[in-house]
Amino acid sequence: MIPLFRPTLTGLEPERVAAAMAAGSLSGAGAFGRRCEAWLESATGCARALLVPSCTHALELSAMLLGIGPGDEVIVPSFTFSSTASAFALHGATIVFVDVLAGTMNMDVAAAAAAITKRTRAIVPVHYAGNACDMGALISLASAANVTIVEDAAQALGSTYRERPLGSLGALGALSFHSTKNIQCGEGGALLIGDPAMVDRAEILREKGTDRARFLRGEVDRYAWQEVGSSLLLGELPAAYLSAQLEASPEVNARRVASWEQYQAALAPLERAGHIELPRTTPEATHNGHIFYVKTRSRAEQVALSGALKARDIGAAFHYVPLHSAPAGVRVGRFSGDDRVTTADSARLLRLPLYDRMESADVETVAAAIAQFYGA
Numbered sequence: 426m427i428p429l430f431r432p433t434l435t436g437l438e439p440e441r442v443a444a445a446m447a448a449g450s451l452s453g454a455g456a457f458g459r460r461c462e463a464w465l466e467s468a469t470g471c472a473r474a475l476l477v478p479s480c481t482h483a484l485e486l487s488a489m490l491l492g493i494g495p496g497d498e499v500i501v502p503s504f505t506f507s508s509t510a511s512a513f514a515l516h517g518a519t520i521v522f523v524d525v526l527a528g529t530m531n532m533d534v535a536a537a538a539a540a541i542t543k544r545t546r547a548i549v550p551v552h553y554a555g556n557a558c559d560m561g562a563l564i565s566l567a568s569a570a571n572v573t574i575v576e577d578a579a580q581a582l583g584s585t586y587r588e589r590p591l592g593s594l595g596a597l598g599a600l601s602f603h604s605t606k607n608i609q610c611g612e613g614g615a616l617l618i619g620d621p622a623m624v625d626r627a628e629i630l631r632e633k634g635t636d637r638a639r640f641l642r643g644e645v646d647r648y649a650w651q652e653v654g655s656s657l658l659l660g661e662l663p664a665a666y667l668s669a670q671l672e673a674s675p676e677v678n679a680r681r682v683a684s685w686e687q688y689q690a691a692l693a694p695l696e697r698a699g700h701i702e703l704p705r706t707t708p709e710a711t712h713n714g715h716i717f718y719v720k721t722r723s724r725a726e727q728v729a730l731s732g733a734l735k736a737r738d739i740g741a742a743f744h745y746v747p748l749h750s751a752p753a754g755v756r757v758g759r760f761s762g763d764d765r766v767t768t769a770d771s772a773r774l775l776r777l778p779l780y781d782r783m784e785s786a787d788v789e790t791v792a793a794a795i796a797q798f799y800g801a
């Protein structure tokens with residue numbers, strides 16, 4: 426059996442969790458939480474990293490920080506996970522979905538440019554498979570239009586664009602530590618804040634609307650309710666677990682990239698023969714090997730190939746029913762421009778097994794099964 430994914434485990438998690446338990450207090454913003462945040466701040470260069478219960482919460486905190494509300498528009502790619510759109514729709518925004526590019530399945534920046542209106546408040550690029558969206562073009566577009574970039578970097582910890590870590594290029598960036606991601610603690614996330622002017626309010630919104638963070642730093646002698654906020658701290662147990670993973674993340678990502686490259690090399694002959702298409706990476710970017718996928722020629726072939734792999738106990742999976750055609754997407758948004766790639770290519774995309782310490786023999790087995798499916 427070769428599963429689609431296995432949660433990353435470094436082996437150091439039990440001793441970190443035991444240390445957190447021995448220290449006594451398991452609520453948020455403790456020593457391990459601070460350790461993870463310091464690691465993220467130093468790895469990404471952001472002004473402040475805040476651990477939160479999930480990437481979805483990081484995106485919701487972004488919406489609160491930006492004061493997103495009814496009448497505001499937020500541009501997102503239609504080919505993404507529900508959270509990218511749902512976090513902003515929850516605060517009343519209208520979601521404007523745009524197409525993706527076939528090579529990378531990342532937001533088509535020209536389509537985003539055409540979707541901007543007087544009501545546009547934010548653009549949310551997704552770095553699909555941990556491979557950067559065209560951030561150069563997007564940053565020029567957003568600054569010309571005076572629109573904020575919130576990066577959905579859920580899949581992209583450790584990836585870069587022009588040598589800058591993904592999640593740190595926009596005003597705000599959201600990371601996920603869900604068990605399916607490269608670095609995980611079951612459920613968890615972080616908000617990376619690029620703009621120092623947003624830090625104080627973000628801490629207040631995360632702490633039930635209070636300035637408890639200032640109090641804990643000794644800046645005020647009591648704390649009080651300052652704003653309408655929420656409770657968005659990650660507890661110490663998952664933070665302790667996560668600390669082990671973050672510190673091992675360069676090696677974890679390097680091993681995944683090696684498997685990713687092995688897939689590319691093994692499947693290149695099938696691409697040359699016209700059977701499948703392989704992922705393209707963004708120029709001037711590095712990726713973290715989060716996902717490897719192939720594209721078949723049709724939906725029927727996608728389903729057949731998936732079935733053929735499953736018959737050999739190989740996990741394979743489709744990705745994302747386009748959000749603009751999903752039931753909630755129809756209610757909260759509209760598609761701007763032409764759907765040239767999103768619907769057609771999500772019906773052809775098949776993810777292959779990829780996880781930390783995947784045996785190279787297993788990558789070979791998967792590639793050989795695909796070759797056999799095509800009679801090659």
Ligand SMILES: *Cc1c(COP(=O)(O)O)cnc(C)c1O
Nearest residue numbers: 479480481506508579601603614
């Ligand atoms: C995983 C993922 C999310 C959600 O992350 P959670 O931590 O589970 O909330 C959001 N966006 C994208 C693109 C993802 O891949």
